[in-house]
Amino acid sequence: MNTSTGPGPAPDPAPGTGPDVAAAARRVMRATGRAALSTAQRDAAGWPYPSLVLAALDHDASPLLFLSDLADHTANIKMDPRVGLLFDGTAGLDEPLAGSRVSVLGRAERSDDPRHRVRFLARHESASLYAGFGDFAIYRIAVERAHLVAGFGRIRWIAGDDLLFRLPDIETLALRDADIVEHMNEDHADAVELYATVLLGREGGGWKLTGIDPDGCDLRLGGRTARMDFGRTVFDAEGARRELVDLVRRARRIRGETQA
Template sequence: MTDDIGVTARRLMRACAQATLATLGRPGGDGAGFPSPSLVLTGFALDGSPLLLISALAEHTKNLEADPRCGLLFDGTAGHADRLTGPRLSVQGRALRDDDPGLRQRFIARHPSAAAYAGFGDFSLWRVEVLRGHMVAGFGRIHGLAADALRLDGADWTELAARQDDIIGHMNDDHADAVSLYATKLLGQPACGWRLTGIDPDGCDLRAGELSARLDFGGRVRDADMARAELVRLVGVARRT
């Protein structure tokens, strides 16, 4: 059960393009010591760690510099007539600056508009080290989650990381028809030039202009061979849909 809800929680989290970030008001600032919520764009490392590209001028960044403890709320309740019956995930952790160019590129691929300001000197990438989670999967379905349910071990993603660019390039250059099928047949999106922008053990990200979508894998994908098999399987499912 824990593993199943962990998969559900990671899928919800990775599908969210934005989240509510809660930081602690810094000493000497307005609202010192009080929780301070703000809206942020989110990306994800292959292990599932949330990524933030934020400006040093923002209040939430100043708060994190004083105290790295933070919370994130990922809201999956859209489309539910009663939003309180929909799924949502709260995570607590510590936000740390991370200069890994690969993580920055993952964020920009997910949010192309970020390329316009990603190079500004006041913007930096932060990775949230998740410590625990609280998942409400629906009315009365409440689960506490340990960090290892939300963050994958290196054995689950290291080999995939080495080939992710090859996989994405190959799918976009040689199998654009398959990517279109994923979006239109499996995800109910309009046909409008979809491309694969990211892949991880839990699924892949797709984008067409301002539209974005998330395709979940049927099981955990750890390397290029597993990715190929799953992507081929999903094409078959799409063609039968």
């Protein structure tokens, strides 16, 4: 495990800080389409400045933000790129503090990679309304450390290298993302519908797949989004296909049982 120093306390050395903990943190982050962003206020002696932002995650789980140069948080980032992001997975819980949330510490870096822009707009279709404005740009967060709180007493620090996938490992899947999404939406719309309505318990018809990554896939219907996790991590199109097939089989089995 990476034990390099960085912002925040040292990683918790207790058992359970391995892949399972990192996967739990990524699940919270990938399921949350927004985050609280903290930057150092440039004209107020570095006081923390909190703001709300839309967030997407790249295939390696690096957070992606779409920020305007006119916003205070962007001006702050240009002076000091260190940021904090809070991904809150406690929505709808009677006891929010018993739920999961992830604090991410890292540095915001402007990205001109067109893949990052496509990834963000696929997650947040509404952002396409202002995507052509010249003051907006994608920022990728280079994660140094993350802090998972998964309920009372279940708290772990995670090194950035442990949280994120290595780009060489996921490049094959990232390059096939658009092809898989298009194929599922055009040729297997019934399967996508089963994912949303049977496995995730969402209402409505016409759900679409919007993205796929090693941990699962994203779905959307109008302004509503949903997240479906895979049973295992996948690194290529064939692995994703097996997971998608297994999930539709499970959905059909559940539907058959409920209709019996």
